[in-house]
Amino acid sequence: MVDFILWVLQNIVMAPYNLVAAIFTPGSWLNWSDPASVMRFIYYGASVEFFFVVFTTFLILTVLGLAWKRSILWGCVRGLEGMANGIGRFAAWAGLLMVIQQVMIVFLQRIFRVASIELGPFGTAFAKDLSWWAEELKFYNAMVVALCVTYTFVQGGHVRVDLFYSKVKYGTKRLIDMFGCMFFMLPAITITYLYAWFFMWRHLMTPAVTATSDLDRMIMQSRIFRWNVETIGFSPNGFDAYFLFKILIVAFCVLTFVHAMAFFWRSLLEYIEGEESDGKYLDRDGFASEAEEIEHAIHSGST
Structure with a gap:
């Protein structure tokens, strides 16, 4: 347990360095005319280093928002929820x-x-x-x-399996939301992204890469790298761009991950500020009638 904690702390400390190194050496992973750069991009796209850069950014923003200005966190919430609404309304x-x-x-x-x-x-x-x-x-x-998955979440249209949530107090609901984000939503979508990322790339290029491949092995494989975009359909004249579905899986994981952070911040802020902040800055679509509003609120668990 001690070794794990030290490993986590070490990666958090190294995260700023890894971020700066990636920003100032873009040629090592963005020069896609070089197969080795493509392999580095694939590796770091689902690496421990990348995860801790995101996680450390999340921690820094949370600490700044709590210790300095809550408006920082509210700004992040509004930005991420606005992105979810914008993408969802367009994709709908x-x-x-x-x-x-x-x-x-x-x-x-x-x-x-x-x-x-x-x-x-x-x-x-x-x-x-x-x-x-x-x-x-x-x-x-x-x-x-x-x-539209995160758009539906923002709109309160997702299916909630409610055993006791609607019966507990306001503050308890926010604690449940925070716990669910940190111990269910984020871990589950991180694992899904890990495998979806390499699953996508296996249908875009060869040789095949996996979640267990290390960087040295992938750099060696770059010698035989070539683009091999999947164009096989289920029927002779059928749809032949199924690689787009793999890209959508990755997009789904990214949107869900960032919205999990936004939902955690919203739940945390609403817990701290109390019931007067319930639904603060929340941009939800209107309904044609009051009856539809009430029905939506009942099904979403907000009333």
Whole structure:
């Protein structure tokens, strides 16, 4: 246990140095014309060093917000929640696009017997079989799921398995929220990101890399590095850009991780400031009627 604590403290102390070293030596990991740089980028993207840079930044902001100005933490909360709302509200339009495209496919295939759809924006032809457009609908659905997850959380639309949460006092609720962020939400999404990151890269390049690969081994593998973007569909003329789904998984993990920090800060500030800060600066969408507002509040556990 002592060794683990010392290891954590050592990595926290080294985090500022690692951050400065990465900022002032971008050529070692951003020069993607060099395979070794790509391998360093892949390794450090899910490394212990990167995790502790993020974790140390989180600790510093928390300490500054509590010891100096709470407005620092409120600013972080508003910024991260604003980002979640902005991305979610934009990605939600994929749902409408999915419906329109599905209706168009049905009409073209069943009524007009059209076999393909061709688009020509800016003079460039893009022609694909109807089965390609039909399978692409899954990508729109994945966009809504992956990119709207934190937006749904901010809006209070997530499913809450409530055994005793609604019955406890205000301060106890905030303590439960903080505990859930630190011991459930952050660890779970960190592990998911760790494997999603390397899963994504295995479908973008060769040789295959794993979460257990060390940097020296990956640098050696860079000698046989080549881009190998996945373009295999489930059917001969079907959607052939399934690597985009892997990128969405990573985006989902990143959005959830940063929002877990925002939710922890919000819960902490609301616990300190009391009930008068409940929902402070919270940007939630309105409803057409008061009945919908009440129903939403009941299902979200906010009342």
